Amino acid sequence: MQGTDAPQRARFAVPALACDAHCHVFGPADRFPYAPSRRYTPGDKPKEMLAAVHAGLGLGRAVIVQASCHGTDNRAMLDALRWAPARYRGVAMIDDATTDAELRAMQDAGVRGIRFNFIKALGGAPDMRVLHRAADRVRPLGWHMVMQLQGDGVREMEATIRSLDMPVVIDHMGRVDPALGVEGPAFRTLLDLLRDPRIWVKLSGAERMTTAPFDQALPFARALLGAAPDRVLWGTDFPHPNLTTPVDEMELLNLVPSFAPEEADRQRLLVDNPAALYGF
Template sequence: MPDRITSWHSSPTKPRFTPPPGAVDAHCHVFGPMALHSFSPKAKYLPQDAGPEMLFALRDHLGFSRNVIVQASCHGTDNAATLDAIAKSDGKARGVAVVDPAIADNELAALHDGGIRGIRFNFLKRLVDDAPKDKFLEVAGRLPKDWHVVIYFEADILEEMRAFIDAVPVPVVVDHMGRPDVSQGPDGPEMRAFRSLLDSRSDIWFKPTCPDRLDAIKEGGRGDPWDAFASAVAPLVSDYADRCIWGTDWPHPNMQDEIPDDGHLVDMIPRIAPTEELQRKLLVTNPMKLYWPEQCE
């Protein structure tokens, strides 16, 4: 068995920034525990256990109220670990699943009953072997009411993704803004291309997340405190304030060489959303609309 990867900071600091009441960490994961929930044989990495108890303890430490648990690629299409965490959250978590496109409608309904509110399509070749767009569109047309599609891709394939995204028949959430090169600044070509995507549909949402990935030293950035990320992303959050949600990305897959301090990640929030109104939209109003719409009526 290959060595298992530790993907979290052992002692994250308490953030200086206090999230508003009801704040949602809208992009996080659980890994295992492997004794209960095995990892996919196709997984590109094998992480150490990071179960719901660890996640909820971090939530409380960082000052959040709820979680949206996104199925990690290491668990493939077996969503048992995510569903188990949601069941243990006392109503404070919902989730995004990864499914076989051939999934039956009754299985989608069971996922809904378990707290799932969207499905994720991953187009990162280093994480998945196959991403059949035609089959993805078919299952996207059969989703339960109020679900959405989460898409993860990198900026260099955005143009070829446009026709697929246009065809998705439900709202779309783009993970980590499609990983633009933030060193180009807020008006760089990759950020302009992403703005063009947002302008093409009023129901495309995004996550202004992962400064640790997008402004990492190994990516040509300067690392924590991620100044290039803050400069490039703050105007995007301001201009599309009603369509952004935020999350820690804990535990941080494939970041074992540069694991971020989650307290520092939270302290990025007022740098990209400097007003109380923006912070409340980013952390409360917007994620509640997507994941707890029945409580927003």
């Protein structure tokens, strides 16, 4: 864990096979170079470091999400999946240059979704024609679409999300502005989207919405869990790219009982839901 003052033990009984459904591996750059077009250059955070974090948290599974600093070169993520195939699943980034053979290899390695970023600091909205072509290619594989949106981006993309004939996962509670509260228009749109049984959301990103102790993020997580208890996921977002202050993953884990006080809800959030979506 990265922080120094945060708790070092979970304050609740972490269920067996609990899953970090949003985390990353970076590099090492001498084996897996970063993309020339990247908007940031992280320090190396290889699979061994990620595994050590999960061991400290008591997590038995993880979904490794391809980050924009590696672009559509998914080799670092795939290397991690093949290193621990029983524990790991993956989400890739692809484009028109990704071959059918590469998609089959990703499927065999444990990839179950593709991701597109809509964050301005990471390059802004993708070419929507590429997104739709990618969706058409992976839909027959049973994969889903992951979208990283921010605030009003949830409203702007609502029609597209509804039009995709596949499961769609919204990262980090939509990265809505906590100052607008749970009645804010972007968050109300997100809640409305969850009426669609194909839409999922990650109750992660508290450290991107506010600062420790992250209390401002809790009403959003509670509302989302209440809206779709069978379609919520949780993740650390390790190693928290582009954040300037250290984050302790144990502190994030210890938020879970604050928005999911019932053991049954925690079992769904941490074990059952990711198992259903990712095929553990």
